[in-house]
Every structure is written in C-alpha cells, then in structure tokens.
Amino acid sequence: MAIGKSAGIWAVAGAAALAALAWAFWPRPVEVEAAPVRQGRFEQAIEEDGRTRLKDRYTVSAPVAARLERITLREGDPVAAGQVVAWLRPLMPPMVDERSRREAQARLEAAAAGVDRARARLERARLALREAQLEQQRTERLAADGFLSASKLDSVRLALAGTRRELDAASAEEDQAMHERALAAATLQSFAGTASVARALAVRSPVAGVVLRLAQPSASDATLPAGTALIDVGDPRHMEVVSELLTTDAVQAQPGRRVVIERWGGPPVEGTVRRVEPAAFTKVSALGIEEQRVNTVIDIASPPREWLAVGDGFRVVVRVITNSAEPALLVPIGALFPRGEQQAVYVIDGRRARLQVVETGGRNASDAWVRSGLAAGQQVIVYPPATVADGQRVKVRRP
Incomplete structure (x- = not known):
C-alpha cells in the first residue's frame, strides 16, 4: 500500500516537471508598441527657417x-x-580777406561793363539790320524796273542774311554778359561774411x-x-517673410501655396507664397556642404493684430504646404516598412500580428496618409521588432 502511494507521488511530480518544461519552452508573445489608425487632417510640407522684413523700407x-x-x-x-x-x-561761408573781396568787387564791375558793351553791340546790330532791310527794299524796286542786275539783288539779300546773323550773335553775347554779371554778384554776396547765417x-x-x-x-x-x-x-503693418529654400524644394513652392509661419514667439499665422526669385545662389551649410538655395518671398495673410509683435528681421520657421487631405486615414510613420516595392504594416488581430500591404498617399515627419488597406480604429505595431512575423503572437506593451 505504501509502495502504491509512493508511485502516485512520483507520477504527479513527473507530470508537474513535464508541465514546467513545456511552459518554459512554449513560444511567448512578443512585446510590441501599438498605435491606433485614426482619421484627421494630413499635411505634407517643406519646413525651413526664414526671417521677416518690411515690404517697403525707406x-x-x-x-x-x-x-x-x-x-x-x-x-x-x-x-x-x-x-x-x-x-x-x-x-558757413568761408572767411575771406580784404584783397579777395576787392577782387570780387572788381570782377562784378567788369561784368557790368561787359553787359553795357554787349547791349551797345546789340543796338548797333539792330540798326545794321534795319539799314539792310531798307537797302533790300530799294534794290528790289530798281531791279523790278530793270535798272539793276539780278546779281546786285542777290548781293543785297546775302548782306541782309549776314546782318541777321550778327544780330543773333549780339543777342547771345548780351545773355552771356548778364550771366557773368550774376555769377560775379553771387560770388561777392558769398564773401559778405559778415553775412547772415542760412536757415536750417x-x-x-x-x-x-x-x-x-x-x-x-x-x-x-x-x-x-x-x-x-x-x-x-x-510701416511694420506691411511685413513679409523671406526663406532660403533648397532649389529642389522651391520647385514645389509655387506662388499661391499655403504657408504656416510659426515658432516666432506666438501662435502660428497663415501666409501664402508670393514669389520664388528666378536666380539661386550657393550657400555653405553648418556641415560644410555647398547647397543651392533660392529666396522665396511669403506674404502674411493673417490680420496684423495677430502678429504685430513681430519686427523687422525676426527669425521664424515656415512650413510650405505641398500636399494636404481631410479627412485622411493616418498611421504613425514608424509603423510603415517596405515590402518589395510596396509599403506594409503589422495589424494586431486579437493577440496576433497580421501583415497588411497598404497604399500611401504621402508622408510627413510624424504620420503617413493611407489611401487603402486599413480602417479607422485598427491597431498597428509601431517600430515592429525583427522577431515579429505574420501570425506571430504579440503582447501590447503598456506605457
């Protein structure tokens, strides 16, 4: 009887040992992080530093x-x-000595005499012109009656034309003399030191x-x-933003694109791309890499009261929106991985991971837009470990 009882104890112990070995070597679920597939607004953008500047600076x-x-x-x-x-x-006018002042006075008097001489010559030229006109009239009457030859008439006409030229020269000489007199008078006036101080x-x-x-x-x-x-x-109310975009990004930042201006010290404000300058330039980055960049000018669309604290030359961060959709199915970017030429995720089905191929419409720094292959509310594995495979048992790690 004692032997039978001892055999039963050993049988129970063996069964327990076998159960412990089975539990020890039984495949355990892989701990993973999960995130839900959600609906929301998707935006794909070019992010770059920028600076503010006044549109019109005087x-x-x-x-x-x-x-x-x-x-x-x-x-x-x-x-x-x-x-x-x-x-x-x-x-202030320069101080001059008595000699300079007398020289200026003498030049003024000489210029005044030159004006008188020019006027006398002008009067003489006018008298000569009048005399030539009368001579032409007499000669034309005599030539018409046949008493003078045509050559004599031509000589008289030429003499009249020459007299007119003499009158023009005398008139120009009078103008020159008057200007010289005015110049001499201005010079003498500036020497009057004495003079008054000009107004501010x-x-x-x-x-x-x-x-x-x-x-x-x-x-x-x-x-x-x-x-x-x-x-x-x-005027600080007329402000714009200039951002030096890479030329490969500037191709997508066409005029009219929506821009979000942020990290200036206040809430984000809206803007639009007004112009991408036609000429690029070379800029060396902090890593010593030569980059081709181009200035992109952005208009601030939000009312001035929302960004009036921004001054000229302030640093900002701009996000040029190149692709957007709403509503869109969003999954964390870390849930996607390549599978051949396609993208795939692991969906948690109960306690197992299921491989699911998806079609994406774009991605940004945090999320990917999924066009097909998933539904809102499903759980996907974020950053799946290498041990995860299709059908693998998984356990969601709690934070």
Whole structure:
C-alpha cells in the first residue's frame, strides 16, 4: 500500500516537471508598441527657417552737404508722413580777406561793363539790320524796273542774311554778359561774411510708420556729404517673410501655396507664397556642404493684430504646404516598412500580428496618409521588432 502511494507521488511530480518544461519552452508573445489608425487632417510640407522684413523700407538721406543737428527720435518711435525727422545746418561761408573781396568787387564791375558793351553791340546790330532791310527794299524796286542786275539783288539779300546773323550773335553775347554779371554778384554776396547765417533745412519722412534705425544718432560737427543716410523708416503693418529654400524644394513652392509661419514667439499665422526669385545662389551649410538655395518671398495673410509683435528681421520657421487631405486615414510613420516595392504594416488581430500591404498617399515627419488597406480604429505595431512575423503572437506593451 505504501509502495502504491509512493508511485502516485512520483507520477504527479513527473507530470508537474513535464508541465514546467513545456511552459518554459512554449513560444511567448512578443512585446510590441501599438498605435491606433485614426482619421484627421494630413499635411505634407517643406519646413525651413526664414526671417521677416518690411515690404517697403525707406532710407532718409541728406539732400545736400551740411552739418547735422541731433536727432531726437529713437528706434520704435512713430512718425507721420511729412514729419520733420532731422535738421541740417548749411555750411558757413568761408572767411575771406580784404584783397579777395576787392577782387570780387572788381570782377562784378567788369561784368557790368561787359553787359553795357554787349547791349551797345546789340543796338548797333539792330540798326545794321534795319539799314539792310531798307537797302533790300530799294534794290528790289530798281531791279523790278530793270535798272539793276539780278546779281546786285542777290548781293543785297546775302548782306541782309549776314546782318541777321550778327544780330543773333549780339543777342547771345548780351545773355552771356548778364550771366557773368550774376555769377560775379553771387560770388561777392558769398564773401559778405559778415553775412547772415542760412536757415536750417528740414528733412521730412516720406511715409507714416516707425523709426527702424538711426544711422546718425548724434549731432555732427563734421560736414556730412550729400546722400549720407540719416534714418530708416517703414510701416511694420506691411511685413513679409523671406526663406532660403533648397532649389529642389522651391520647385514645389509655387506662388499661391499655403504657408504656416510659426515658432516666432506666438501662435502660428497663415501666409501664402508670393514669389520664388528666378536666380539661386550657393550657400555653405553648418556641415560644410555647398547647397543651392533660392529666396522665396511669403506674404502674411493673417490680420496684423495677430502678429504685430513681430519686427523687422525676426527669425521664424515656415512650413510650405505641398500636399494636404481631410479627412485622411493616418498611421504613425514608424509603423510603415517596405515590402518589395510596396509599403506594409503589422495589424494586431486579437493577440496576433497580421501583415497588411497598404497604399500611401504621402508622408510627413510624424504620420503617413493611407489611401487603402486599413480602417479607422485598427491597431498597428509601431517600430515592429525583427522577431515579429505574420501570425506571430504579440503582447501590447503598456506605457
């Protein structure tokens, strides 16, 4: 009886050992991460850095050589169209000695005498013309009666034409003499040091806006040449964005494309591509690689109140939307993997993984748009391990 009981105990122990061995070597499910297939808006975009700039920037310059008085405006101050933004003090006339002043006075008197001489010559030329006209009239009457030859008439006519030319020359000489007198008078006036100081010249803003930059913030005792930049003004409500896109991306960023402008310090704002410049340039990247890029100009479509804090030259990030669909079936980009010339995913069917070939319509940095092969609500394996195969038992890893 004891022997039978001992044999039963050994049988139970053996069965338990066999069960433990079977459990130890039984294939265990592979732990995987899963994500649902969902419906939403799909957007495929070109993402690149950009910078803001004013559409119209005006540089106010000195119209004449002068000394600059201190500008009281500062960057960010509003200005109105026609408002005085700077004052220029004309140059003082040079000091001269008594000899120079007398020489200038003598030149003025000589020029005045030249005017009198030119006027006398002009009067003499007018008298000569009148005499030639009378001579022509007498000669034509005598020639008509047959008392003078045709050659004599021709000589009289030529003499009249020459007299007219003499009158023109005398008139031109009078004009020259009058200009020389005016020049001499202006020179003498500038020598009157003595003289009065010219009034300050006001420089005005061509448009309404704000001060962007002061090129000459302090008063200058030195003479500023004509054309020296004084101040930059512009209207911050008229802003655009410039982004240097790779030429391969710029081909897709055609005018009219929707753009999302973000990471400027506020909520994203809308924009549209206005122009892709026709000429590209070479730029060396941070990795030392030469890239061909082209400037793409973007208009901001959102109301100014949404982005008025953005200033000229601010850094932004632009996303040029090249493909979009709504509604669209979306799966994480990590769930896709190539299978031959197609794309596939692993769908979780109960506790097993099922291989499913899908057709995609595009992908972005996080999601892929699936045209066919999946349905909303299905679970797909994200970043499937190499041990996963069609029909493999899987276990979803909980976060």
